[in-house]
Amino acid sequence: MKALARRTLFYLGLLVLWQLLASAKVWDEVLFPGPLKVWEALRAGFADGSYPIALAVSGKRLAIGFGVSLVGGVALGLLLGRVRLLDETLGSLVSGLQVLPSICWLPSAILWFGISEAAILFVVIMGALLAVAVAVDGGVKSVPPVYLRQARTMGVSGPRLWLEVILPASLPALLTGAKLGWSFAWRSLMAGELLSISMGLGSLLQTGRDLNDMSQVFAVMLLIAGAALAVDRLVFGPLERRVRRVWGLTV
């Protein structure tokens, strides 16, 4: 409760500071709108339906892109973690490509897929899948060997070993990977939407810039941060707490 009060106070203070800065007119009001202006832009965006539509369009891309990245990344991570040959060959390539900012894929994506939905999805997947794979790979490699040994003496092997021992044993790492993948997917999506024609949140930012409408830029930024944070808190937070409780990782 105290934490909540402190947090509320912090954000109130931030708002006041923002308003003061805007009122002091250090910068032109067009370039630095106050919180009320931004609030107004948010309200108008929701009222005319453009924000909900943008949220839905971006949300759908994220759902597909992140979904594919999660499934593919977990599978790739499990393989890299357990198959020596793949680790020695594909492993270095994956960690190499993972360092590449996902926006670097956009030129190739546009040439291959045109300015299309597929191009944006490609960028999202390239940004998130490898991050998930690298995290899961690390998790699989740190599964205590005693679990594997124990499973072997109980006659567990093949798909059962993967599904019922290795996968659950790397669950904490998998969750970290999913969180990482989620934030990478967001970044890649915004980059992709900013640079190509689309209807998502990224293009709203772009429109704000084109119209010199800073309140819209701020409003959409708030919307993006809010949406990402909401999923983090509402989906990953409870999942993580559950794993920590069951495994006894809480301090």
Added chain:
Amino acid sequence: MTSVSVDPAAGPIPCPTAPKLELRRVSRHFATPRGPVPALKELSFTVAPSELVCVLGPSGCGKSTLLNLLAGLDRPDEGCVLEDGAAITGASRDRMVMQQEPALFPWLTARGNVEFALKATGLSKAERRERAEEYLHLVGLGSFGRAHPHELSGGMKQRCALARALALDPSVLLLDEPFAALDALTSDRLHEALERIWQQTGKTIVFVTHNVREAVRLGDRVLTLSARPARLLQEVRVELPRPREQEDPALAALAAQVKRSLSAEIGRHLAEELYEGAG
């Protein structure tokens, strides 16, 4: 196969005096950067059915190697390892291993861990649950089935691991210093539990330890191994009646005697350094 067929071509009919487990001149080396290091050298012994044999050896003498060979998780370089007269070629659910580290899966409950072991047996879900409950009761964890491993104490974790090993109804239990990480009081209680369960179930047990007192407390026979490469130093038959008492002076005297003969064999300082628990 429960019926005994009298077929001369089928080979010898198993009789109670035939060993359950047998090692014949077994050697095992490990490759290291500085060349091969022998872990076991020409080790031979037998374990009778339903016998509880303690293998006493200093830390790092190759006891775990020995258990891995018996479990079928490792193969000897020379010699052979036999169960019921047949060579052991791989892991089997008939020989369950329990280690110092209980290795319970943290994402499953105590009962879930025991049930997990039963999944490959073809039992129905209800039967698995019933059997898991039964074995948790046997080890004294009847009311902890829904607890996750992190909610159990060290001793309870080992009880749960024991229930998991027993639930598959193996004929052989291979125990690798299972109580070494527990405090004295807890391991006393687990010695009692293990002795009781062994008497109830008639399993063949090989119990590996570096603690002299624990070895004579539990074993029908105590085989003492030397430091690496492990050779058989001596064999002591423990004739004390069961159930045994940890505080039994006869037990302490026997432990001291084992340690004395070890001292004579390898020198007092070395014996004291390598073996624990002769008071």
